[in-house]
Amino acid sequence: MGESAPRAVIAIGAALQEQIEHGLLVPGAKLPAERNLSELFQTTRITLREALLQLEAQGLVYREDRRGWFISPPRLTYDLNERSHFHAMVLQQGRLPATELISARALAAPATICDRLGLAPLARVYRISRARRIDGRLVLYVEHYLNPAYFPGLLAHDLSQPLTELYARAYGIEYGQVRFELLPTALPPEAAGALRVSRGSPGLRITRINHDRQGRRIDCDLEYWRHDAIRVVTTVSQ
Incomplete structure (x- = not known):
């Protein structure tokens, strides 16, 4: 991971979190495929995956095998x-x-x-x-x-x-x-x-x-x- 990757991880996470907090990404909504997201944020899939994993640890998104990433519903x-x-x-x-x-x-x-x-x-x-x-x-x-x-x-x-x-x-x-x-x-x-x-x-x-x-x-x-x-x-x- 390059020197700018940690900042990219933070920026991607902040962008997705902002969308969630403003109700643009609603609970249960499916996120675009990782390939599409990495192209959107102009980054590698490794960096994109790290950002998603950090959001998952916060309980904001979740992943299902073979289905992709989703916005977490209220606890x-x-x-x-x-x-x-x-x-x-x-x-x-x-x-x-x-x-x-x-x-x-x-x-x-x-x-x-x-x-x-x-x-x-x-x-x-x-x-x-x-x-x-x-x-x-x-x-x-x-x-x-x-x-x-x-x-x-x-x-x-x-x-x-x-x-x-x-x-x-x-x-x-x-x-x-x-x-x-x-x-x-x-x-x-x-x-x-x-x-x-x-x-x-x-x-x-x-x-x-x-x-x-x-x-x-x-x-x-x-x-x-x-x-x-x-x-x-x-x-x-x-």
Whole structure:
């Protein structure tokens, strides 16, 4: 990269950011191909790609494999104090949710899941993998690990529906205490593939260990979010 390249990266980023802030590039809009953008800004594709990557790190644009670059929509507010499920949370903020079931099966629990759910070594669990969209955009890959002792016959149900509602309707189980763990991460292969991004793309992993009203650890969710999709908030009272 030549001596002027860093200044070119800053200038390209500033130009695109200005277009976004003035509403000329609207959320969800597809940017021109990198070749066309590099010709527009009279620079190399390497310099252009560096500018786009910096905007991606700021959450202003995002990339999908084999589809190109897009303007990022507003972030969803993820309130740790709220007990609503994904569909309710998205709908409450005027957005459109969708869930796609990827797989559901019983298997031997990984060691970390045994620990989080207080299970014996090599205990069996249900694992449900799903991809979730907001306004048509893939934003979340989640693996749900459930203790089958509390959910007999679960795999026969429609598992694209909110599990919170299924638990209450079919099993009389409601959530009680929830423990959260948030960790910036590189998206693992399963999550990257489901979200149609490159392996190792930045993401946010939210681990939820869910108890029922009797204090039993009933399931554990591993949520892998696109890093630009949510804003996490919480309120602490004295």
